[in-house]
Amino acid sequence: MFGNLSDRLSDTFKNLRGKGRLSASDIDATLRDIRRALLEADVALEVVKNFIAAIRERALGDEVSKALNPAQQVVQIVNDELTKILGRENKRIQFAKSPPTVIMLAGLQGSGKTTLAGKLAKWLKEQNQTPILVAADLQRPNAVTQLQILGDKVGVPVFAPESGNGVGNPIKVAKDAIAYAKKAQFSVVIVDTAGRLGIDEEMMQQAIGIRDAVSPDEILFVVDSMLGQDAVNVAKAFKDGVGVTGVVLTKLDGDSRGGAALSVANITGAPILFSSTGEDLESFEPFYPERMASRILDMGDVVSLIEQAQKTFDEEESKKLADKIANDEFTLQDFLEQMQQLRKMGNMKSLLGMLPGAGKMKQQLEDFDESEIARTEAIIFSMTPLERNGPKVLNGSRRMRIAKGSGTSVTEVNQLVNRFEQAAKVMKTMSKGGMPNIPGTNPVTMGGAVGGGYIGGKKSATKKKGSKSGNPAKRAAENQGLGVSQPQESKPGSAFGLRN
Amino acid sequence: MFKFLKRLRGQEVDASSPVVDSQPSTVIEVLPGLDLPSQAPASSEPEVETGTAATLAKSDTSIDKKEISEPALVSVELPKRSLGTGIRSLFSDSMDIDQLEDILILADFGVETAEEIAAELRREANRQGLTTDPELRLLLKDLLAKRLSRNDSALNLDDGTLPYVILVVGVNGAGKTTTIGKLARWLKDGDWEVVLGAADTYRAGAVDQLETWAKRADSPIVKPVKEGADPASVAYQTVEMAIRTQADIAIIDTAGRLQNKKDLMDELGKIRRAVEKQAKISEVLLVIDATNGQNAMSQARAFTEVAEVTGIVMTKLDGTAKGGILYSLQKELNLPIKLVGVGEQINDFAFFSPEEFAKGLVAKK
Numbered sequence: 001m002f003g004n005l006s007d008r009l010s011d012t013f014k015n016l017r018g019k020g021r022l023s024a025s026d027i028d029a030t031l032r033d034i035r036r037a038l039l040e041a042d043v044a045l046e047v048v049k050n051f052i053a054a055i056r057e058r059a060l061g062d063e064v065s066k067a068l069n070p071a072q073q074v075v076q077i078v079n080d081e082l083t084k085i086l087g088r089e090n091k092r093i094q095f096a097k098s099p100p101t102v103i104m105l106a107g108l109q110g111s112g113k114t115t116l117a118g119k120l121a122k123w124l125k126e127q128n129q130t131p132i133l134v135a136a137d138l139q140r141p142n143a144v145t146q147l148q149i150l151g152d153k154v155g156v157p158v159f160a161p162e163s164g165n166g167v168g169n170p171i172k173v174a175k176d177a178i179a180y181a182k183k184a185q186f187s188v189v190i191v192d193t194a195g196r197l198g199i200d201e202e203m204m205q206q207a208i209g210i211r212d213a214v215s216p217d218e219i220l221f222v223v224d225s226m227l228g229q230d231a232v233n234v235a236k237a238f239k240d241g242v243g244v245t246g247v248v249l250t251k252l253d254g255d256s257r258g259g260a261a262l263s264v265a266n267i268t269g270a271p272i273l274f275s276s277t278g279e280d281l282e283s284f285e286p287f288y289p290e291r292m293a294s295r296i297l298d299m300g301d302v303v304s305l306i307e308q309a310q311k312t313f314d315e316e317e318s319k320k321l322a323d324k325i326a327n328d329e330f331t332l333q334d335f336l337e338q339m340q341q342l343r344k345m346g347n348m349k350s351l352l353g354m355l356p357g358a359g360k361m362k363q364q365l366e367d368f369d370e371s372e373i374a375r376t377e378a379i380i381f382s383m384t385p386l387e388r389n390g391p392k393v394l395n396g397s398r399r400m401r402i403a404k405g406s407g408t409s410v411t412e413v414n415q416l417v418n419r420f421e422q423a424a425k426v427m428k429t430m431s432k433g434g435m436p437n438i439p440g441t442n443p444v445t446m447g448g449a450v451g452g453g454y455i456g457g458k459k460s461a462t463k464k465k466g467s468k469s470g471n472p473a474k475r476a477a478e479n480q481g482l483g484v485s486q487p488q489e490s491k492p493g494s495a496f497g498l499r500n
Numbered sequence: 501m502f503k504f505l506k507r508l509r510g511q512e513v514d515a516s517s518p519v520v521d522s523q524p525s526t527v528i529e530v531l532p533g534l535d536l537p538s539q540a541p542a543s544s545e546p547e548v549e550t551g552t553a554a555t556l557a558k559s560d561t562s563i564d565k566k567e568i569s570e571p572a573l574v575s576v577e578l579p580k581r582s583l584g585t586g587i588r589s590l591f592s593d594s595m596d597i598d599q600l601e602d603i604l605i606l607a608d609f610g611v612e613t614a615e616e617i618a619a620e621l622r623r624e625a626n627r628q629g630l631t632t633d634p635e636l637r638l639l640l641k642d643l644l645a646k647r648l649s650r651n652d653s654a655l656n657l658d659d660g661t662l663p664y665v666i667l668v669v670g671v672n673g674a675g676k677t678t679t680i681g682k683l684a685r686w687l688k689d690g691d692w693e694v695v696l697g698a699a700d701t702y703r704a705g706a707v708d709q710l711e712t713w714a715k716r717a718d719s720p721i722v723k724p725v726k727e728g729a730d731p732a733s734v735a736y737q738t739v740e741m742a743i744r745t746q747a748d749i750a751i752i753d754t755a756g757r758l759q760n761k762k763d764l765m766d767e768l769g770k771i772r773r774a775v776e777k778q779a780k781i782s783e784v785l786l787v788i789d790a791t792n793g794q795n796a797m798s799q800a801r802a803f804t805e806v807a808e809v810t811g812i813v814m815t816k817l818d819g820t821a822k823g824g825i826l827y828s829l830q831k832e833l834n835l836p837i838k839l840v841g842v843g844e845q846i847n848d849f850a851f852f853s854p855e856e857f858a859k860g861l862v863a864k865k
Contacts, residue, residue, distance in 0.1 A: 039605060042794050045605050110672070
């Protein structure tokens with residue numbers, strides 16, 4: 001996410017690092033790089049120009065020349081300005097004083113409105129709201145069906161009196177939906193609308209018609225994060241046409257540099273409320289501007305990660321686990337349970353991607369094979385309780401049986417056992433070394449141990465023993481890369497990717 | 501003028517489409533009279549051969565023989581489609597050479613390509629001593645058209661190995677299904693028999709969406725038995741059905757996937773292999789949304805690597821997006837641009853013409 005922009009900026013800043021003083025030409029050179037990086041990241045030209053002008057002004061001012069570390073100061077300014085554009089704090093949906101709250105979705109074709117409607121409904125339901133979905137996209141073939149399927153999946157009713165495919169009046173559907181929602185006492189109405197181009201006046205008029213019929217509390221502009229320079233025109237057209245009260249960024253799980261976020265936020269002046277990061281209905285989260293700015297600068301998104309961990313992990317469980325690790329009682333059974341809990345947190349990739357420094361490991365992350373986890377599970381499931389609690393009893397014939405039972409090979413079983421032993425050792429060392437005692441972080445470091453071991457799984461698995469450090473702890477740490485070592489590194493002052 | 505000439509079988513010899521050249525094309529449900537001229541020698545020659553082909557071919561005059569013997573082929577010109585008013589000009593008023601780089605950047609050309617074109621224009625303008633607005637526009641148009649000109653931008657549907665298989669790939673929301681609907685309709689209009697394959701088994705409603713298009717295009721569709729079925733198996737069955745029903749062409753829709761999802765990209769390889777068990781893949785079309793910016797490069801790189809893309813389809817050119825990324829795509833990946841989408845209606849697509857595209861970009865408002 002924003003990976004390439006982060007990479008570009010950290011390259012740029014590498015050149016600044018170590019300089020005691022910045023000359024005007026240093027700053028110009030840096031700004032040129034930043035300009036280019038932003039343009040290549042699809043930030044709109046006019047936004048880039050304003051952005052660069054603002055940074056230049058501040059960078060040439062006193063705050064930089066008098067700073068102890070001018071390079072870091074420039075980074076701080078970039079960070080500030082990014083945050084300024086993205087919005088200072090995370091905004092929430094405005095709920096109506098008297099229900100139902102009406103949320104209308106609008107955007108270009110293919111930006112992800114219908115999928116988002118499903119995710120939003122699910123999320124609202126989890127917030128103890130009673131949402132209803134309204135199928136007012138009567139344009140695209142079977143958009144109505146798609147919404148109905150999504151509604152079924154998340155257990156939210158869908159108001160769809162018209163079958164769509166070019167038939168029916170979306171304004172009437174929207175109007176009837178509100179009447180129905182009031183009568184049936186739904187607390188939130190989500191109106192999915194057809195994708196439309198900003199310059200299609202007829203369709204924009206229709207959107208305005210829908211808006212006037214439902215008087216929405218929120219008009220969410222759904223934006224594909226891959227949008228290019230045209231983001232400006234599109235954002236202007238929607239802002240001036242139907243109006244925009246909030247923005248949702250979709251497809252942020254891609255490798256797009258996401259400059260559209262900056263453009264759209266800047267042009268519409270509306271806050272970015274949510275980001276959507278995957279195809280399954282859980283891949284949806286509130287948008288945190290300051291985290292996103294950090295993300296652009298490759299500082300990782302530890303806060304999101306911890307929150308997600310807290311949602312999933314029982315605090316008491318984690319404490320028990322920490323004790324077990326410290327006392328060397330950590331078994332394969334626990335390992336399995338941990339893994340299952342981790343999976344509950346969602347997609348392993350997006351999870352690992354939140355860690356600081358993960359930007360540099362993009363490729364490895366993408367190579368991460370989720371099915372490795374399934375195989376590992378299969379292996380552990382094929383063990384007897386005795387074996388799970390004490391892997392030491394695993395002799396050749398037991399291993400053979402397990403391999404057969406799990407449909408894997410003895411080599412794979414061996415690898416798992418080795419990996420487990422290493423992980424257990426490392427965790428023990430760490431638990432003694434005093435990890436930051438934030439509830440929920442222990443499982444997170446486990447995430448590193450479990451997940452990290454598998455990163456690039458097949459490749460490293462085929463490597464001969466001894467190709468890495470002989471020291472088991474070191475070696476395991478090598479394997480883990482991100483998970484375990486990073487939290488210790490992220491001291492204040494080492495921020496902005498300027499360490500090492 | 502945008503000229504696109506395709507060869508095609510016809511139920512009757514199409515008046516508008518004389519058999520233009522000797523290159524083989526396709527005929528399927530051959531009317532007895534029709535296959536005689538071009539194909540008679542081919543099917544009678546191998547009589548002696550042992551192969552199943554020969555034996556079956558002998559029992560000819562039957563309408564079905566052509567699948568096994570070489571099909572009778574005929575050249576047909578498909579209905580022409582041109583960009584029309586789709587492309588919007590880069591310039592809102594007169595062209596300023598100093599602003600050109602920024603203007604190209606605004607049209608998603610990318611910094612590097614924009615710098616390059618701006619420099620080239622300046623150089624050429626100096627050399628030829630061009631200064632007036634119309635002169636500069638014409639020069640820019642030529643530079644732009646030249647960059648995209650190539651001779652393989654027609655759909656690769658003329659090598660005579662039936663059925664042709666077109667695989668349509670791209671990121672989520674690029675417009676794959678819509679493109680297929682339009683393409684199928686167009687082929688139908690040209691009298692081709694088309695089979696559609698709904699191998700997007702993932703997105704809710706995708707199969708239904710394609711089915712609606714299939715109805716509009718009056719073509720059969722192969723659907724997965726249930727949601728989440730193996731897309732490779734749908735692809736396989738689509739080709740199987742195309743062969744069985746002696747269709748000319750099978751178009752396979754795939755689920756949208758972001759190019760950095762390795763497992764999903766690998767799935768494309770699997771779909772390819774499943775298709776190739778029974779037929780050659782004629783085209784792998786990568787659908788790119790014109791509103792996408794520089795990320796389109798990353799899409800094209802990844803899809804080319806995994807799915808061996810043979811051509812680009814650029815959709816949503818009817819909006820304000822200019823699609824300048826095509827120039828970077830062409831430069832770096834050397835892929836032909838084959839089709840463009842300019843709206844949601846069934847006829848809203850065209851074959852790509854560099855000249856027409858460049859003209860649109862420099863047009864005076």
